Amino acid sequence: PAAAEKITVGALRFTSHAASFVAYERGYFKEQGLDVEFKFFQAAQPMAVAIAAGDVDFGVTAISGALINLANKGAIKVIGGALQEEPGIDGQMILVSKKAFDDGVTTPAMLKGRTYGITQAGSSFQYMAHKIAQKEGFAGSEIKMKPLQKVGAIIGALKSEQIDAWSIVPHIAKGLAKGPTIEIIGKIADYIPDYQVTTIFTSADNAANKKDLVKRFLAAFSKGADDFNAALVDKTAGDAAGEDMVKLVHKYVYTSRPYEKAAPSIRNGAMRINKNAKLNLTNVKDQLDWFKSEGLVSKDISIDTLVDASFVETY
Amino acid sequence: MADTRPISSQSQSAEEPAKTVPFRGGGFVVKPLGVIAPLVFVVIIALWELGSQTGFISGLVLPSPSESFEAFRQLFDSGLLFVHLSASLQRIVIGWTVGSTLGIIVGLMIGLSSVARAGLAPLVSAIFPIPKIALLPLFIIWFGIGEGSKVATILFGTFFPTVITTYGGVDNVDRNLIRMGQSFGLSWMSIVRKIILPGALPAILSGCRISGSIAIILLVAAEMIGAEFGIGAYILMAGSLFATDQLIAGVAILSVMGLCFAWVIGRAEKYFLNWRT
Amino acid sequence: MADTRPISSQSQSAEEPAKTVPFRGGGFVVKPLGVIAPLVFVVIIALWELGSQTGFISGLVLPSPSESFEAFRQLFDSGLLFVHLSASLQRIVIGWTVGSTLGIIVGLMIGLSSVARAGLAPLVSAIFPIPKIALLPLFIIWFGIGEGSKVATILFGTFFPTVITTYGGVDNVDRNLIRMGQSFGLSWMSIVRKIILPGALPAILSGCRISGSIAIILLVAAEMIGAEFGIGAYILMAGSLFATDQLIAGVAILSVMGLCFAWVIGRAEKYFLNWRT
Amino acid sequence: MDLHLQKLSHDYGKLAVLRDIELEVRSREIVCIVGPSGCGKSTLLRLVGGLEQPTRGQVMQIGEPPAGCLNPLTYIFQDFALLPWRSVKGNISLVLEDRGLGRGEAEEIITDVLRRTKLSDFADAWPRQLSGGMKQRVAVARALAVKPAVMLMDEPLSALDSQTRELLMDDLVELWLTEGFTAVYVTHNLAEAVRLGHKIVVLSRRPGRVREMVSIDIPLDQRKNHVKELDDKQKLLWSMLRDEAMAADQELLDG
């Protein structure tokens, strides 16, 4: 085969980005003739900008206002789905402070009139809160959003009982609920079935002009995802494979902690990564509509501006 | 040896070249040239607009000034501008005033007392470099998610540079003048107030220029914590939505705040330091 | 009127109270007291540990020093400490050096030339207050996601305060000394190098203290952009995982960096400013 | 109030500056100090004024300062030590503040000392706008303002032209006659010394020791009528100093 094509993949050091790590470590990218170099970011937004600027080719992140606006500027396209909420598998959880819990907020239905931690207006946290309100039958604006920018800051605020509620990925939620000050009162999956948490995206240029490259990337990525799902989500591959997988992921995530400490967090954080990068277009549309209804993005952005559905199966 | 005092015959003949003594003084004094500053801004903005219009500057991340101005107009029309501005100004004014005042006091202590210097100066060196952003979670615990933590962020940010410039200024006060004060039996307090403080004032004002800018910078960090309104919150929002026109509009508001602040300090310098050449 | 010059009989009688003239000079000179600084740190850390142990300080957000030290030890054992440190140090050293040097040059220009002051000083006032974090997207576009944007963040952060302190220092140089230089026909360059620069040096060094701390603070912002290694990246990672022990360990590394930097500046002050009392 | 300097010695690091100065300054006495440049005269004044601590020996103060005196031991600095950020008036009012004087009283004192030093026109000028002599006069005015019991004057008239100096000397004589202050007066001008001094102390070159002490018994207000005697004294002093200088030169040649 011809010399491997060099591409750059943006990543955050989270378990949710594990599919790329697996594909890299197990040579699936090589198989597709891709010479991958990772670029690590500390936040999703700079990664999106880097892709728009052409410094990075592929990335995985949640649908955010920034992503939609960048897509609207013709810079990027969503090409597939990654992390997926799924009933039966631990997904994002709804947390409340002990004080609120004692105060009667024992189910998500009681969140009406309570404060809710989010990173930013327009972040996925606000989307989740609004979906809870919608299903429980009150207006989203009746949950008081507190933008706190950083997950760490929200945790601090929740622990010190300055906000009442929050929702977060399972391994963090479980870790927090072990302490005396935080209670779990529900699951996001109950409110947003098939929530497409993260998506795969690339520059609009790649999507339009290097379709072959995109396909090869997705193929390798999916193979990594399959391994990951089998080892840690469905646990069909056996304990040894699970162990191997955790070790592999530990090369990238929680690197500064010893293996024994990192392993439980990695295991708890495992959520399904869609097979064949299938994309839940229905949910993505719902998310886009929500952004529009909140006035966070322009009303005339169509789903086609955001998503290029030609690469993967959508539903 | 005979005296060789010049007599007229020895004096230079009339044909000798005569020229005026060249002027070599002057200079090294900076005079205000009012026109240049606005010109510079106009030129920069015009070039930027031109660049955007011709596509030389990609609209991807840097919108044209006119787009940003449009975003600003929308903000203005929505009536939110003044809500944002007043929220931010209040935080800055309180945070900066308290931070600078404490900074000057601690700076004076470090500048005046060996014990305070030995104990506090290393603490300042150790705490100043800690990024406020990293400490946000702690700030929330300590100061809550209300105005407290926002003001505290700005306060901490302005405190440290003020301490450093103040004690630098105190160190630089002419010790002879202090001895003079002592020889006239001035009290310690008088010496500090009338000799050391005015002597350190140029450095303190220059420190205020810095701390003022830092206070404005920290608005964004401060308003990360549960702020609904404020220029910083507006910028954060624009940033997270990647609405670059709003982002630039917000940043421009910060710039204008910085210019106003610099103007005030400039006035203060004119007023307090008019004894200098 | 007759002279009333004292003669022995008029002089004070032996019973008059005699005392030594009170010493009123001295003071206002700060001497190094080496022991206090380490003591202060030890006491603070001990109190903190005690507070954590007794539960007075909740482990909620502030872990105990021993936990943090444990996290540090893990970092050390993993061998990543030096990877992080060397990555960060390189960025800081380059960014700070270039930023300060440019800052001193521009500060001198603003301090020396009316045109430069009129044109550049307002620009500095306008650009300094713009938060680097808000500009990260632009930095990515301009400088890419490699070392360029990281160094540029630090460079910009240190440039502006240095400019301000430098021109403040230049303004404060005694104009008489400059006239002296001119009267001896020193070249413009010599006057700047030998009179203005040394005269502004105390202010410049005090500015370096500030810009150094700011450089360390900005590590975190700089390493938001595609940084794999670096103390800032480590802290960000810890923050996003809410690993407070690692967070504090990272912050402590920054503190130590700040202390080392302050020590270096202290040495430089001793060396360059030993002509002061 | 008398001063008694007892075996005063001072060193700056390894540099021996003063050695065993033994001197009595009686109340209402003007003691002039002359000596070669760098021999320690200013240092001696600083020791007497309590601005520096002697390496050995001590300065005793015997008796209480008279009432109404705001700052018993007042220094006129050789380098003027004016605050550049205060006007002429402000530099004088500096030493009057915190003394419980009424505003009117302080104002009066300032006007008076400015008039006496012929600076009334420059009350609002900044120090940088003054000539050398005018700065020195501000320093003198400031010292006069606190009605000192003992004045420690470090070449207080050196930057003044002869006629201004003459006038200020007359002023000092007048002041001494009416108020009878005590003074330690460092000068390089032997004419000044014989004109004002009750006692003239000649210091040797560094390290400064008391080389000679000359008393002049002519009352201050009659000295103008005794030009001849004073001239003789001046010549005597001059020859002593000359010897000292020559000895120093010799030393240089030998060493």
Place this chain on the structure above:
Amino acid sequence: MDLHLQKLSHDYGKLAVLRDIELEVRSREIVCIVGPSGCGKSTLLRLVGGLEQPTRGQVMQIGEPPAGCLNPLTYIFQDFALLPWRSVKGNISLVLEDRGLGRGEAEEIITDVLRRTKLSDFADAWPRQLSGGMKQRVAVARALAVKPAVMLMDEPLSALDSQTRELLMDDLVELWLTEGFTAVYVTHNLAEAVRLGHKIVVLSRRPGRVREMVSIDIPLDQRKNHVKELDDKQKLLWSMLRDEAMAADQELLDG
């Protein structure tokens, strides 16, 4: 090199300082300037040295400076203007750098001028460690180092004791005899003026005008033998200045 001051006038803002100064300074001539404090003597020197621009009139420089002279018009400042961050030696080497002198040559000049001002022991001292007179000697040494064609001296010996002053004056006479420099010499000491001046200019009180010009024809190296004549000149000058001062006092009383 001659200097010709033509109808020189200067104002600081509204303050008239100098008026219509007309003066010729011939090559190898020492012109002494005396006048009351604040009359504009330092200002006049600054104008001559090109450090300030006259409001009206001009200073002409006729002829070229002699070869080997590093800084034709050299100023000795009344307030010394030493760089506090350079040692005594460093303050002198400051004015020798950038002149293309070899290191050895500069070193030689520095050693020489320090010896002549008796500062050899203090080559490495900081200015703050010097006595007033020593600072003044550093300023003199620095000026001598550049071998000036015209020296503009603003009370260069005022802070010195009489014998050091005497020695430095002898030194100046010697220097003048061997090298024949030109000088404008501001002084308050009439004895200095009659000792060194070929011409003595008496300025009136502010605004300074040339009130009188006195020439002394006795060659410099013979003045010690003409004590009587010089004494008379000095008395003459003194009476002129006295008149000026009395007129000023009168004005004050009237106005």
